[in-house]
Structure formats: C-alpha cells, structure tokens
Amino acid sequence: MLTDELIGELGRYLDDAGAPAISLPPRAYTHPELYELERSQIFGRSWVLVGHASQLAEPGDYLALTVAGEPVLVTRERDGTAHALAPICRHRNMPLVEPGSGHTDAFTCRYHLWRYGLDGRLLGATFMRENTAFDPSACRLPAFAVEEWHGFVFVNLDRDAEPLAPHLGRAEEEMANYGLDSLVQVASWQEEWRVNWKLAVENAHENYHAMGLHPTTVALITPRGGGDMDVRTDSPWATRLRGPFKEPMEPGVLPLRDEQRAFMDNYCVFPSGSIATFADSIVWISFVPLSIDRTEVRGGVLLPPALLDGADTEALRKEHEASAATVNGEDRDGLEAVQRTIGSRFTGRGHLSTKEPGVLAFYRGLAQALARPKEKDTG
Ligand code: FES
Numbered sequence: 272m273l274t275d276e277l278i279g280e281l282g283r284y285l286d287d288a289g290a291p292a293i294s295l296p297p298r299a300y301t302h303p304e305l306y307e308l309e310r311s312q313i314f315g316r317s318w319v320l321v322g323h324a325s326q327l328a329e330p331g332d333y334l335a336l337t338v339a340g341e342p343v344l345v346t347r348e349r350d351g352t353a354h355a356l357a358p359i360c361r362h363r364n365m366p367l368v369e370p371g372s373g374h375t376d377a378f379t380c381r382y383h384l385w386r387y388g389l390d391g392r393l394l395g396a397t398f399m400r401e402n403t404a405f406d407p408s409a410c411r412l413p414a415f416a417v418e419e420w421h422g423f424v425f426v427n428l429d430r431d432a433e434p435l436a437p438h439l440g441r442a443e444e445e446m447a448n449y450g451l452d453s454l455v456q457v458a459s460w461q462e463e464w465r466v467n468w469k470l471a472v473e474n475a476h477e478n479y480h481a482m483g484l485h486p487t488t489v490a491l492i493t494p495r496g497g498g499d500m501d502v503r504t505d506s507p508w509a510t511r512l513r514g515p516f517k518e519p520m521e522p523g524v525l526p527l528r529d530e531q532r533a534f535m536d537n538y539c540v541f542p543s544g545s546i547a548t549f550a551d552s553i554v555w556i557s558f559v560p561l562s563i564d565r566t567e568v569r570g571g572v573l574l575p576p577a578l579l580d581g582a583d584t585e586a587l588r589k590e591h592e593a594s595a596a597t598v599n600g601e602d603r604d605g606l607e608a609v610q611r612t613i614g615s616r617f618t619g620r621g622h623l624s625t626k627e628p629g630v631l632a633f634y635r636g637l638a639q640a641l642a643r644p645k646e647k648d649t650g
Pocket residue numbers: 360361362363364365380381382383384385
C-alpha cells in the first residue's frame with residue numbers, strides 16, 4: 272500500500288547512521304490516506320497551540336477553530352477554568368458555533384434550541400421531558416484536553432494525553448527572564464494558506480529561505496543563508512532551533528543573556544506550534560490543518576509591560592499586525608506556489624543544505640509520530 276511505502280520511506284529519517292538529507296517524497300503532501308493517518312496519529316493526539324490566554328481573558332470568552340477537520344471550542348468558565356470541547360450538538364449534530372471568537376454565557380443550538388454551558392454540560396433541551404429514554408444529566412459535549420503553559424493555550428484531542436509542561440522544562444528555564452506570564456499580547460492574526468500543513472511547518476524550521484522569500488524583511492535581520500542553525504531536541508514534543516541574528520539586538524528592557532540578543536530561539540512544539548524569541552519580543556505561530564491542502568495560520572506578538580507604558584496600544588497592534596501580514600504574505604505566496612506544483616509528475620526529492628537541519632528535525636518528528644502505535648478507538 273502506498274501509505275506503508277511512504278511511512279517506510281519516512282522511517283529512514285530516523286536512521287542514525289544513514290539518514291538521508293533530502294526532502295520528503297512529494298506524495299507526502301498530496302496523499303489522502305497519509306492525511307487521514309496524520310489526522311488520527313498526529314492531530315488526534317498531539318498538543319496543538321491554538322491561542323494566547325489573553326484571547327480568553329474573561330469568563331465567557333471563547334475561541335472556535337477546526338483542527339484537521341475536528342471542530343474545537345475553547346471556553347473560559349466563571350471559575351477561570353479553560354475547557355476544550357467538541358461544539359457539536361448532541362441532538363442531531365448541528366455545529367454550535369462557527370470558527371472565530373466571541374463572548375457568551377451559553378451555547379444555544381440554532382436548530383432546536385438545546386443549550387450548553389461553558390463546561391459543555393447540557394443546560395436545557397426543549398420538549399424532551401416526555402422522552403423517558405433521554406437523561407439530560409448524562410448529556411454533555413465531548414471534552415478534549417486543554418493546557419495553558421505560561422499563557423499559551425494548547426489543545427489535545429486525546430483527552431487522556433500526557434501533560435505537555437514536563438516536555439517544556441528546558442524552554443521554561445531558558446525563557447524565565449522573559450517573565451512569560453506577564454507578557455502582553457499586542458497583536459494576533461489568523462489567516463488561511465492554500466498549502467499542505469507540512470509545507471508551512473518545514474518552512475518555519477529554516478531561515479535559509481529568508482534571502483529568497485523575504486529579501487526586504489527577515490533577510491535584513493538574519494545572515495545571508497540564515498546562518499548556522501543549531502537544533503536541540505528536548506523531547507519528542509519539543510525542539511529548540513537556534514539561529515543567529517545578523518547583528519546582536521541592542522540592549523532593551525528585559526534582563527536577557529547576551530546569547531538571547533544574538534540568537535533567535537524558536538521553541539517548536541510538535542507538530543506545528545512554535546514560540547520564538549526576538550530579543551525583547553516573542554512571536555508565536557501555529558499551523559493548523561483545515562484540510563489536506565489548506566492550513567490556518569494563527570499567531571501573535573507578545574511584549575513586556577515595560578514597553579507598553581504610555582504606548583498607543585492600537586497603533587502598536589496595527590504596526591505588528593501589518594508587519595506580520597507582510598512576512599506571512601511572503602511565505603504564503605512562496606508556499607502556495609510550491610503547493611501548486613507538488614502534484615506534478617516531475618517533482619522529486621531534493622538534497623537539503625546544511626542550513627536546513629531544522630527541516631530534518633521536523634521530518635524525524637513526523638516519522639516518529641506516524642510510527643507510534645495506533646491510537647486506541649475512543650469512539
Ligand atoms: S440539532 Fe441541536 S437542538 Fe437539534
């Protein structure tokens with residue numbers, strides 16, 4: 272079977288002695304069976320970065336999105352607890368909310384007006400009393416796992432997933448001087464790219480492309496070719512990519528170490544989330560598959576409160592959203608072009624540069640995740 276062949280091929284990235292420094296087989300981006308496997312084996316049981324806690328600041332705030340075809344709703348309850356739920360009505364499967372964000376006390380199904388609380392419990396079901404087979408107290412929305420790590424909100428569709436935080440211990444230690452919990456999200460975005468999610472993620476694992484796709488933006492702050500990237504694997508879920516800035520950043524408001532001004536540290540959470548340090552700011556980004564050839568790009572910029580004293584936050588938001596839109600647009604334009612050719616008979620597996628060790632690290636993560644024993648059927 273084609274998928275077995277593909278997975279066998281991917282397994283070669285795990286070969287310590289002779290792992291090939293070549294790109295993925297092009298079919299890996301277009302093969303529907305592989306995508307189905309990714310849905311269950313990867314997005315069905317991995318921590319996916321979906322937002323920042325400030326997007327769920329008040330009780331009743333919610334975020335709704337789709338993770339590889341699964342509708343996901345993240346809510347903030349009155350007691351401060353975050354819940355991740357499947358927003359699919361238990362009556363006849365009407366979606367309870369459209370992707371986006373908002374604020375509400377309860378979710379009322381627009382079909383026959385059943386109502387659900389912020390924790391997914393059924394609050395009321397119209398004209399159901401006479402059906403004695405129906406037990407409203409047993410009726411609730413399926414729950415997923417949700418974890419907030421220093422303000423970053425992660426969801427795992429496997430509600431029994433092992434916690435994420437223990438995997439981020441080194442990242443936590445290294446970023447302690449950022450005071451992550453006190454950083455303020457000044458800008459955020461969601462956009463849709465017409466690409467397979469892996470094209471977006473592998474692109475984010477190298478700076479080699481800055482001179483090609485970002486000549487007037489990212490290339491101005493990175494050495495030509497992206498410089499030498501150091502890859503450190505902290506766990507199967509956490510990898511740090513460290514790449515140099517062209518010049519060390521000027522001293523700013525945070526008590527950073529010299530290396531934190533000389534290098535960008537990109538803490539990647541497999542499969543598709545990353546938290547990257549840019550001296551006095553942090554940018555997070557997450558590539559969430561919508562389908563085999565569409566990916567939602569979610570992200571935000573965090574700044575220390577000292578940089579916000581007396582600042583015009585609306586102007587800051589516009590400025591950061593505009594520069595993110597420019598850089599994202601450059602990536603999107605390039606990657607959508609790759610996506611348009613990836614189904615050609617004349618594509619191939621290319622040799623990678625020594626500037627792309629991060630890409631190989633991502634391929635290893637992919638191979639490992641697909642090789643893990645199959646998910647139990649949780650029904
Ligand atoms: S489908 Fe939701 S109330 Fe009927």
